Amino acid sequence: MREVQLTNTMSLSNNKIKYIRSLKEKKFRDEHHTFVAEGIKLVFDLLETCRCQFLAATPEILATYPEIRAEEIVEANISELKKATLLTTCPPVIAVFHQPENKLEEIILKDKLTLVLDGVQDPGNVGTIVRIADWFGIGHIVCSPDTADLFNPKTVQATMGAIARVRVSYTDIAFFLTKNSHLPVYGTFLDGENIYTKELSTEGLIVMGSEGKGIRPETAKRIGRKLFIPNFPLNRTTSESLNVAAATAIICSEFRRRTF
Amino acid sequence: MREVQLTNTMSLSNNKIKYIRSLKEKKFRDEHHTFVAEGIKLVFDLLETCRCQFLAATPEILATYPEIRAEEIVEANISELKKATLLTTCPPVIAVFHQPENKLEEIILKDKLTLVLDGVQDPGNVGTIVRIADWFGIGHIVCSPDTADLFNPKTVQATMGAIARVRVSYTDIAFFLTKNSHLPVYGTFLDGENIYTKELSTEGLIVMGSEGKGIRPETAKRIGRKLFIPNFPLNRTTSESLNVAAATAIICSEFRRRTF
Numbered sequence: 001m002r003e004v005q006l007t008n009t010m011s012l013s014n015n016k017i018k019y020i021r022s023l024k025e026k027k028f029r030d031e032h033h034t035f036v037a038e039g040i041k042l043v044f045d046l047l048e049t050c051r052c053q054f055l056a057a058t059p060e061i062l063a064t065y066p067e068i069r070a071e072e073i074v075e076a077n078i079s080e081l082k083k084a085t086l087l088t089t090c091p092p093v094i095a096v097f098h099q100p101e102n103k104l105e106e107i108i109l110k111d112k113l114t115l116v117l118d119g120v121q122d123p124g125n126v127g128t129i130v131r132i133a134d135w136f137g138i139g140h141i142v143c144s145p146d147t148a149d150l151f152n153p154k155t156v157q158a159t160m161g162a163i164a165r166v167r168v169s170y171t172d173i174a175f176f177l178t179k180n181s182h183l184p185v186y187g188t189f190l191d192g193e194n195i196y197t198k199e200l201s202t203e204g205l206i207v208m209g210s211e212g213k214g215i216r217p218e219t220a221k222r223i224g225r226k227l228f229i230p231n232f233p234l235n236r237t238t239s240e241s242l243n244v245a246a247a248t249a250i251i252c253s254e255f256r257r258r259t260f
Numbered sequence: 261m262r263e264v265q266l267t268n269t270m271s272l273s274n275n276k277i278k279y280i281r282s283l284k285e286k287k288f289r290d291e292h293h294t295f296v297a298e299g300i301k302l303v304f305d306l307l308e309t310c311r312c313q314f315l316a317a318t319p320e321i322l323a324t325y326p327e328i329r330a331e332e333i334v335e336a337n338i339s340e341l342k343k344a345t346l347l348t349t350c351p352p353v354i355a356v357f358h359q360p361e362n363k364l365e366e367i368i369l370k371d372k373l374t375l376v377l378d379g380v381q382d383p384g385n386v387g388t389i390v391r392i393a394d395w396f397g398i399g400h401i402v403c404s405p406d407t408a409d410l411f412n413p414k415t416v417q418a419t420m421g422a423i424a425r426v427r428v429s430y431t432d433i434a435f436f437l438t439k440n441s442h443l444p445v446y447g448t449f450l451d452g453e454n455i456y457t458k459e460l461s462t463e464g465l466i467v468m469g470s471e472g473k474g475i476r477p478e479t480a481k482r483i484g485r486k487l488f489i490p491n492f493p494l495n496r497t498t499s500e501s502l503n504v505a506a507a508t509a510i511i512c513s514e515f516r517r518r519t520f
Binding site for chain 1: 384388391392394395396397418420421422425454456457489490491492493496497498499500501502503505506507508509510513514516517519520
C-alpha cells in the first residue's frame with residue numbers, strides 16, 4: 001500500500017527542503033501548525049502517536065521499515081537530506097509532523113503529579129524536562145507563554161521521543177495556579193524545607209523556575225509548599241543553584257521514591 | 261594599583277579578538293593552555309581560583325569592580341566585545357584563563373565520592389555534571405579521553421562557575437578503575453538494583469556512560485555495584501533512558517540523601 005502514499009519516489013525537491021528548514025522558526029511552525037523531527041529513534045517514536053505530514057528517508061530506511069506510514073513519503077539521498085537537516089550530523093530520516101493539540105482544559109490533574117514551567121528559556125532544558133516527565137510517569141506539563149517552544153527543533157531533539165507521550169500546554173500560569181489552588185503546589189526555594197525529609201503528596205503541581213531568575217514573585221505567591229534540595233555539605237560555598245533540568249530530575253525522583 | 265596591569269586602556273585589538281575566538285578550538289586551547297569564560301558570574305567565580313591571563317570588560321564593569329586582578333586588563337566597548345564573544349548574547353566581560361593543572365595523581369579518593377565519565381560527548385552535559393558535582397560536594401571527576409573537553413566554551417559556560425571548584429582529569433578509565441578496585445564502583449544499568457532501596461556507601465566511584473551507548477562493556481566489567489533508577493510506574497512504555505546529566509543529578513542526590 002506504500003505506493004499510494006508516494007508523490008515523489010526519487011528526490012527531495014528544493015521546495016520541500018526550504019519548507020523543512022523554515023520550520024526552524026516559530027512563525028513558520030505556527031503558520032503551518034507542524035514541526036520537524038530527525039533521526040530514526042525520534043521519528044519512529046513520533047510515528048506512533050503523531051500525524052506525519054511528510055517523511056523523507058534514504059532508500060535503505062524505507063526498505064528496512066516498510067511499515068512506515070505518512071501523508072507523503074519521499075525517497076531521498078544523503079546529499080539531499082544534508083541540505084534539509086537542522087542537525088550537524090545528517091540523519092537518514094527527516095519528518096514533518098502535525099502539532100498535536102494539547103488542550104489545557106483536557107488535562108486531568110486529580111490524583112496526578114503535573115509539572116509547571118515558569119519561564120524556562122532554553123529549548124534543551126525544556127526537552128530534557130519532557131524526557132524526565134516521561135520517565136517518571138508525569139503526563140502533563142503546563143508552561144508560561146515565555147517558556148521555550150515545545151516544537152523548537154532543539155526541544156524536540158532533546159525529548160528523545162518523549163514528546164510523543166507527554167502533553168505540554170502553554171497558558172497564564174498565575175491564573176492556572178489560582179484556579180487549581182485546591183491542589184498542593186510545590187516549588188523549590190533557597191529558604192524551602194529539606195525535600196528529603198518533607199512529606200510529599202502523590203497529587204499536585206510542581207513549579208520549576210527559569211534558568212536565570214528562578215520562580216517569579218507572582219508565581220511564588222501561589223506556592224504553598226516550599227522545598228529545597230540540600231547541597232552537601234550544608235553551608236559550603238558551592239554553585240548558587242542546580243541547572244533547572246537537573247533540579248527537576250531530582251525532585252521528580254524524590255516524589256516517586258516515596259512510592260517504592 | 262590597577263594602572264600597572266593595564267597595557268591598553270581603550271580598545272580590544274584585532275589580534276586579541278582573533279586569539280579569543282581561536283580558543284573555541286581545542287588545538288588552540290591545548291597550544292596556549294588557556295580557555296575562555298564570558299559573563300560576570302562565571303568570570304568572577306573563576307577569578308577566585310584560576311589565573312587570569314587577560315580580561316576585557318566595559319568601562320562600567322571595570323569601574324564597578326575595581327578589585328579585578330588579571331595579567332592584562334583591557335577596557336572594551338560593546339561593539340569590540342561583540343566581535344570577540346562566542347555567545348549569542350554579548351556579555352560585558354570576556355576573560356582568558358590559564359588552564360588549571362588537575363593532576364590525576366593528586367586526587368584523593370579515600371572517604372570521598374568521585375564521578376567517572378565514560379565517553380560523555382556533549383559539552384553541555386559535561387558542564388552540567390560539573391555543576392551537579394559542585395552542588396553535592398563531589399570534588400573530582402575522572403573522564404575517559406573521549407569525554408567532551410572541560411575547556412570547550414560550551415562546557416565552561418554550562419558549569420556556571422563550578423569549574424572553579426571541581427577538579428576534572430582525563431585518563432584511561434578502565435586502567436583507573438582496575439587500579440582502584442578496592443573501592444566500591446557504582447554504575448547504572450537497566451538490569452541494576454533499585455537505587456532507592458539499595459545500600460549506598462559514602463566512599464566510592466560512580467560511573468556515568470555516554471549519551472548514545474551508555475557504559476562501555478570494557479568499563480562495565482569493572483563495576484561491582486549495578487544500580488537502576490526506576491521509572492514510574494514500572495513496566496510502562498517510557499523513554500528508554502534519562503539524559504546523562506539528569507541521571508547524574510538523581511544518583512548524586514540519592515547518595516547524599518542518605519546522610520540527612
